[in-house]
Amino acid sequence: MKKSLLKSKLKQIFLKHKLSKNHAEICSNYLVKAEILDAKGHGLARLKMYCDRIKAKVINPKPKIKIKKISSSASYIDADNSIGFVSADIGIKQAIKNAKKTGIGLVAIKKSGHYGLSSFYAEQAVNNKLMVFCFTNAPAALAPHGAKKSLFGTNPICFGVPTGGVPFVFDASTSMINRGAIRRADKLGLKIPYGVALNKQGRITTNAKEALRGTQLPIAGFKGSGLAWMVDILSGVFTGSSHGGKTKDPFDDFSGPQNMGHLFITINPKIFIGSKFIKEIKKNIKLVKKLPKAKGFSNILYPGERRNKTYKKNLNKDISIPAKISKEMDELNA
Amino acid sequence: MKKSLLKSKLKQIFLKHKLSKNHAEICSNYLVKAEILDAKGHGLARLKMYCDRIKAKVINPKPKIKIKKISSSASYIDADNSIGFVSADIGIKQAIKNAKKTGIGLVAIKKSGHYGLSSFYAEQAVNNKLMVFCFTNAPAALAPHGAKKSLFGTNPICFGVPTGGVPFVFDASTSMINRGAIRRADKLGLKIPYGVALNKQGRITTNAKEALRGTQLPIAGFKGSGLAWMVDILSGVFTGSSHGGKTKDPFDDFSGPQNMGHLFITINPKIFIGSKFIKEIKKNIKLVKKLPKAKGFSNILYPGERRNKTYKKNLNKDISIPAKISKEMDELNA
Numbered sequence: 090m091k092k093s094l095l096k097s098k099l100k101q102i103f104l105k106h107k108l109s110k111n112h113a114e115i116c117s118n119y120l121v122k123a124e125i126l127d128a129k130g131h132g133l134a135r136l137k138m139y140c141d142r143i144k145a146k147v148i149n150p151k152p153k154i155k156i157k158k159i160s161s162s163a164s165y166i167d168a169d170n171s172i173g174f175v176s177a178d179i180g181i182k183q184a185i186k187n188a189k190k191t192g193i194g195l196v197a198i199k200k201s202g203h204y205g206l207s208s209f210y211a212e213q214a215v216n217n218k219l220m221v222f223c224f225t226n227a228p229a230a231l232a233p234h235g236a237k238k239s240l241f242g243t244n245p246i247c248f249g250v251p252t253g254g255v256p257f258v259f260d261a262s263t264s265m266i267n268r269g270a271i272r273r274a275d276k277l278g279l280k281i282p283y284g285v286a287l288n289k290q291g292r293i294t295t296n297a298k299e300a301l302r303g304t305q306l307p308i309a310g311f312k313g314s315g316l317a318w319m320v321d322i323l324s325g326v327f328t329g330s331s332h333g334g335k336t337k338d339p340f341d342d343f344s345g346p347q348n349m350g351h352l353f354i355t356i357n358p359k360i361f362i363g364s365k366f367i368k369e370i371k372k373n374i375k376l377v378k379k380l381p382k383a384k385g386f387s388n389i390l391y392p393g394e395r396r397n398k399t400y401k402k403n404l405n406k407d408i409s410i411p412a413k414i415s416k417e418m419d420e421l422n423a
Numbered sequence: 424m425k426k427s428l429l430k431s432k433l434k435q436i437f438l439k440h441k442l443s444k445n446h447a448e449i450c451s452n453y454l455v456k457a458e459i460l461d462a463k464g465h466g467l468a469r470l471k472m473y474c475d476r477i478k479a480k481v482i483n484p485k486p487k488i489k490i491k492k493i494s495s496s497a498s499y500i501d502a503d504n505s506i507g508f509v510s511a512d513i514g515i516k517q518a519i520k521n522a523k524k525t526g527i528g529l530v531a532i533k534k535s536g537h538y539g540l541s542s543f544y545a546e547q548a549v550n551n552k553l554m555v556f557c558f559t560n561a562p563a564a565l566a567p568h569g570a571k572k573s574l575f576g577t578n579p580i581c582f583g584v585p586t587g588g589v590p591f592v593f594d595a596s597t598s599m600i601n602r603g604a605i606r607r608a609d610k611l612g613l614k615i616p617y618g619v620a621l622n623k624q625g626r627i628t629t630n631a632k633e634a635l636r637g638t639q640l641p642i643a644g645f646k647g648s649g650l651a652w653m654v655d656i657l658s659g660v661f662t663g664s665s666h667g668g669k670t671k672d673p674f675d676d677f678s679g680p681q682n683m684g685h686l687f688i689t690i691n692p693k694i695f696i697g698s699k700f701i702k703e704i705k706k707n708i709k710l711v712k713k714l715p716k717a718k719g720f721s722n723i724l725y726p727g728e729r730r731n732k733t734y735k736k737n738l739n740k741d742i743s744i745p746a747k748i749s750k751e752m753d754e755l756n757a
Contacts, residue, residue, distance in 0.1 A: 160526055162496065165695045192494055193527055197695045220661070235723040236714035248653045257656070259649040291717070309642035315593040315726045318711070319582045322591070326703045327554070329696040333710035354688075361499045361531045362663040369660045376667035377652070380570035383625075389569040392649045 090408050096121050102136065102421045106143045107150035112175045119174045119205050125403045126396060130269020131205045133410060134276055137417045138339050139172055145343045148172055148202060154179060162187050163195040165328075170346040173204030173225075181210040181353055185217045188355035194219075197328035198351040203227070203339055207247030208260040208396060214355050215249040215256035222354040223247040223260075224324040226331070228338040228347075230268050232304040234314035237291050239304040240334035243268045244320035249393070251358060252374060253367045259392035263317040264305045271297050271305070272340070277411060324350040424742050430455050436470070436755045440477045441484035446509050453508045453539050459737045460730060464603020465539045467744060468610055471751045472674050473506055479677045482506055482536060488513060496521050497529040499662075504680040507538030507559075515544040515687055519551045522689035528553075531662035532685040537561070537673055541581035542594040542730060548689050549583040549590040556688040557581040557594075558658040560665070562672040562681075564602050566638040568648035571625050573638040574668035577602045578654035583727070585692060586708060587701045592727035597651040598639045605631050605639070606674070611745060658684045 090098075096117050103113035116139070123132035142148040152169035154176060159165055164183045168176030180198045187194030204210070207223040214221035227242025243262040250257045262268075265285035274281050275297035284293055286300035294300055307313030325332025330350025337347045358366045378389050410418070424432075430451050437447035450473070457466035476482040486503035488510060493499055498517045502510030514532045521528030538544070541557040548555035561576025577596040584591045596602075599619035608615050609631035618627060620634035628634055641647030659666025664684025671681045692700045712723050744752070 159694050162525070162527055163694055191496070193496055193529055195527055195690070195694075199695075220657075232717070233711050233714065233723055235717055235720040236711070237717040238714050240711055240714055246650070250656055259653055261646045261649060265643075308646055309599075311726075312595045312642055315595060316580070318725065319593055322584055322704065322707065323554075326700065326707050327692060327695060329699070329703075332703070333707040335710075356529070358661055360493050360497055360529075361661060365663070366660065369663075369666070370656065373656065373660050373667040376669075377567050377570070377574055380567065380572050380574055383566070383569055383571040386569040389567055391652065392645075 090410055092121055092125070092408060095124075095408055095410075098418060098422060099136070102140065102418065105422065106140050108172075109151065112150075112172070115178050116172055116174045119178075119209055121408070122209060123205055124408045125400055126206070127399050127403065128206055128269070130267055130271075130273045133414045133418070134269070134273050135203070135339075136414070137421060140421050142202075142339060142343065147337075147343055147346050149346075152176075156183060162191045162193050164197075166196060166198040168198055168201040170200050170202070170348075173202040173349060173351075176201040177204035177210050177351055180351060181213050181223075184221070184353040184355040185214055185219060188214075188219050188357055189217070192357045192360045194353070194355035196353045196355075198353075199328050199330045199348070200346065201330070201349045201351055202347045203349065204351060206260060207245050208249070208258045208393070210353065211247050211249035211258045211260065212256050214353070215251050215258060218251050218358070220251070220356040220358045221247075221249045222352075223249075224320050224352040226321050226324045226336055226350055227268065228336045228342075229334040230305045231264050231307050231314070231317055232287075233318065234307070234311040237304070241307075241314070241317035241321055242336060243305065244317040244324075246316060246320060250370065251367065252370050252391075255397045256393050257370075257374075257391050258396065263307055263313045263320065265308060266305065268305065271300050275301060276413065324352045328352055424744055426455055426459070426742060429458075429742055429744075432752060432756060433470070436474065436752065439756065440474050442506075443485065446484075446506070449512050450506055450508045453512075453543055455742070456543060457539055458742045459734055460540070461733055461737065462540055462603070464601055464605075464607045467748045467752070468603070468607050469537070469673075470748070471755060474755050476536075476673060476677065481671075481677055481680050483680075486510075490517060496525045496527045498531075500530060500532040502532055502535040504534050504536070504682075507536040507683060507685075510535040511538035511544050511685055514685060515547050515557075518555070518687040518689040519548055519553060522548075522553050522691055523551070526691045526694045528687070528689035530687045532687075533662050533664045533682070534680065535664070535683045535685055536681045537683065538685060540594060541579050542583075542592045542727070544687065545581050545583035545592045545594065546590050548687070549585050549592060552585050552692070554585070554690040554692045555581075555583045556686075557583075558654050558686040560655050560658040560670055560684055561602070562670045562676075563668040564639045565598050565641050565648070565651055566621075567652065568641070568645040571638070575641075575648070575651035575655055576670060577639065578651040578658075580650060580654060584704065585701065586704050586725075589731045590727050591704075591708075591725050592730065594726070594730075597641055597647045597654065599642060600639065602639065605634050609635060610747065658686045662686055
């Protein structure tokens with residue numbers, strides 16, 4: 090489907106579900122962006138879920154989002170159970186504003202929901218010449234080190250920095266695989282890789298449905314578990330949102346809003362060394378890229394480069410939509 | 424050896440190497456702390472190296488450390504090639520002061536050296552009721568994803584948060600094993616675990632000397648490599664220090680000062696939700712601890728708990744000093 094047509098269909102669907110024109114536009118843009126980036130687990134596969142949650146009154150289509158000024162650097166946002174895209178879009182723009190003013194921005198968001206990819210927001214900060222951390226929690230999916238039951242989300246760590254060229258944006262979950270990828274495999278009846286998840290009995294499984302009912306494995310044992318815990322504290326405890334495994338699964342749990350939390354930290358990269366910063370980061374990247382390559386590698390990419398290549402490659406292509414999702418869209422638009 | 428005796432011996436050695444009384448005290452305290460924590464790779468095994476570097480004039484025993492105020496939140500420290508312990512000790516105290524005043528502290532340190540464990544500094548911030556990130560770079564030890572040669576250091580990620588009890592301090596290198604542990608194995612003729620390092624030819628080795636000449640493996644492939652890169656940018660590029668593999672190895676490279684960089688970010692955890700924070704973090708930890716345990720685990724520890732247990736266990740014990748290091752100490756004190 091042509092992107093312009095897809096976007097207008099999505100907007101129609103969101104308007105039908107009572108979002109404002111502005112919020113419908115924001116949500117449609119991010120969903121299409123996920124599709125362009127081949128991040129299918131964060132794209133159209135979630136559309137029906139968002140709409141179902143609005144119908145069930147656990148997402149507020151007309152949120153009254155409040156931004157409280159804590160200091161010139163820090164702002165606290167009550168997202169009033171909006172779709173995560175909307176609150177995170179407002180939040181990152183506030184974090185950019187604060188850092189432009191003081192050199193450092195700190196924005197906490199509570200009462201939010203799934204916001205897609207952290208890199209969506211990190212890139213905006215980087216395009217505004219800022220360094221940035223984005224943290225968000227997520228529904229229980231990972232067993233803490235020493236436990237056999239899920240509690241942490243796949244809790245990504247996202248860090249971005251301007252390079253003078255393609256943004257450096259590291260965005261990686263603390264799990265062996267993204268939960269969205271498992272959901273999509275489940276939806277489309279595909280297998281998941283070996284060694285990334287356990288079933289309910291604690292045995293390795295390649296069945297997506299079993300993995301969703303069991304638990305995912307963190308990267309690097311206690312290290313990945315500790316990083317996931319850090320993200321839970323930063324985006325959950327610190328922001329006054331759900332934490333400790335209490336973030337509701339948006340697909341399975343309609344007993345109330347998700348109350349997810351996000352934290353954005355923005356920093357002017359020039360505050361210490363001035364405009365030399367871009368010269369030095371370019372040198373840094375060059376030094377890594379010219380290293381002798383390992384077997385199977387013709388070049389070394391920095392975080393964000395592959396995403397950027399994918400984006401450019403797909404930008405002028407139509408978006409292919411699986412029949413199942415196409416049918417869902419028709420029903421939602423009926 | 425009794426800790427008090429060891430401390431006074433170390434002080435004598437540092438005084439003999441022209442450190443001020445205050446700086447000799449700081450360095451002795453951190454070295455003994457590393458020994459108490461069983462972090463032998465950061466303890467006495469490094470003493471001779473520090474003294475050798477002073478003699479070679481690549482560590483400045485009498486640094487003129489300058490603290491430049493960038494804003495009420497941000498400070499920039501030129502450590503004048505001091506021992507890392509000294510500059511980091513000054514740096515974390517400044518970061519604590521800044522966060523107490525504005526809610527957020529950001530301190531960059533350039534022209535520094537190896538500072539021991541990041542947790543030394545994180546704990547000080549946490550004991551002052553602050554959340555904290557500590558980042559430092561280190562000499563080339565890890566191959567970036569796609570390369571077959573070391574460039575990143577083992578670049579630890581350290582995050583601390585007050586809990587109302589034992590500090591939560593996550594402090595983990597982005598490598599499979601700490602470089603200090605490999606150095607110590609080399610020094611004492613021990614083997615290293617299988618699968619954590621490659622020799623010069625790119626093959627897995629358990630020989631510490633071969634591993635030091637080869638490259639260590641990052642956790643979780645491109646994820647660990649990306650995290651190490653993030654730390655290199657934050658502590659190296661951003662602070663105006665060495666980066667991109669240019670940090671000199673303190674043991675092998677006496678061609679000049681290390682010019683290591685550190686970055687401390689301190690945050691008042693109560694700025695958004697007030698004193699509810701401690702209640703919530705306690706709840707968070709409780710929720711994790713009561714999960715059903717995996718095979719082989721009788722309880723779940725949070726990051727920092729094991730370190731705290733070790734500290735308490737060893738606090739009233741004498742410190743055992745290998746003959747080789749004991750001899751070094753006598754020679755340095757002669």
